[in-house]
Amino acid sequence: MAAWSDLTFDALEHITSFLSFSDHYRFGAVCKNWRSVSKGKQHPPTPQLPWLVLEEESETRKRKFYSLSEDKHYSIEIPELYGRYICGSSHGWLCAIDIKISGIIINPFTRKYYELPPFPAYDENVDVTTLIEKVPSDCIEQPRGFTFEKMQTAIVFKAILSHDPNERSDFTTLILYGLLHSPAFWRPGDSSWTVVDGPKCAMEDVLYFEGNFYIISAMNVLYVVDFEPEPKLIEVGPQICPEICLEGCALQRYLIDFNENMILIERFSRSVGNDLVITHGFNMIEPNLEEDCLYEWYDIDDYAFFLGRNSAIFVDSSDVPECKKNAIYFTHITESVSPVEFGFHDLGVYDITDKRINTFYSVGVFPPRVDSPVWFTPNSW
Template sequence: MAAWSDLTNDVLEYITSFLTFPDHCRFGAVCKNWRSVSKSRRYPPIPQLPWLVLEEEKETRKHKFYSLSDAKHYSIEIPELHGRYICGSSHGWLFAVDIKITGILINPFTRELFELPPFPPFCKDVDVNTLIEKVPSDYMGGPRDYTFEEMQARIVTKAILSHDPKERSDFTAMIMFGEMNTPAFWRPGDLCWTVVDGQDGSSYDIIYFKENFYVLSPANVIYVVDFEPEPKLRVVGPQISYTVMH
């Protein structure tokens, strides 16, 4: 009988196409060859239910996740996330903010990551000891003292990607930040986030659909993000009316 560790990569890749995420992780723990094959794939390709990202365990510093498919909790050691607040996820990647108001984009499955520049309006090096005093009062919703943990949770309200960075290197990351949920974007190689102008008031949500980012205002007006020649929001849909059914 042939050794399982000697199976060719194409056979192993075919096997992984039927595995759930937990089984995919177990597959990669068998041997070096199987681990190499498991890391070469974007993630288990079969349709998967999402995992819920829970808090970091203070004792072990591991991050807790909850799998909806098998109704189990998993504690996973991801040192890059220690002390960071996870503010969003997209295409299996996590956005995380640290106490210096910078962030990372990390794939918890492969541990690949991108260092993100400071979030607006901190597009420069900041002194952590005086950071709270530098925050504009309207940025955080009014004058008061905020802990670093509170700031981490309030700066970025949503973060999404246009594409999976493992599939396309020319992806765009879009966030909503601050009290007004202002949209801003970043691309690999950019030294700073670019704030998108053209909207009166705050944003309610942002999505990516068919090569475009769309922003929804609290008044239910739909905007599309135009990147050229100057990044701006353009109205593409009338105000949506709806009726609440009782």
């Protein structure tokens, strides 16, 4: 029998098509020959659960990842992410901001990245780039009570990509930034962000759907981004009446492209004291743009949604046995630390059938100050 290390490239590549991402990672560590097969390869077709991108280890500065399917942590050396806050995840790429409020888009495993230009003004009274230049490098506190760290987490609420940069070089990055989560976009080759003109109200989520960016506002109004001739938001679709929450608490909205359907998901939270909030339910609506009407969704069959500061992800549980079906996995949406059952943060999995929330994160405890965990689907190594 031939030695495993002597198997042909084609045979080894065929083997990798059956491996999960973590096994693909181990495969590449066996020997130089196997490493050459795995390096730079797009993620295998084997269905997988997304990972969580967690905080940086204080001593090693390695970035922690959590594999949901294995209930296991991985600490990986990624120097480009040192000290950076993760504010978005799309197509296996992360948007990360450092303490000087400069940003990159990076594939954490190939370590290919794009540098982003300075972000637009934080709000009408504070221009981040001007403020950074005026503050001494050894200064911790900023004017108006802001620290570099606080502004780092506040400047960009969410970032998504239109396409995988591995597949298309003409992708678009759209961010929701500042106090109102205003939209702005950047494309490779641009020297600055282009701000999208729109109403002065808070925006809550953005989705790239059938060739367009759609944004949902806190007022439950759906907009499409019109890039020409001057970038602006245009109201589209039927009027959306928000679900009435009897417990009368916080509401966060998400948009997801689910099997070519645009779904609006409303997330309800309640206060548990000391400004802490806990999620207690979800509601699903389909704003049908062609028929200009709304459809309520009561279940998603064998699928599961993964919501947070990532481009929303769905997984078919029939392909991934360890995934709960007809469920919504969610990460926290505030910086509050909640000393309850969900790992000291508002993390959980919502069973749509029985309307109960359970924990999925049972390993360790987050420190009081930590990045918002972000769902992430590795797509290459």
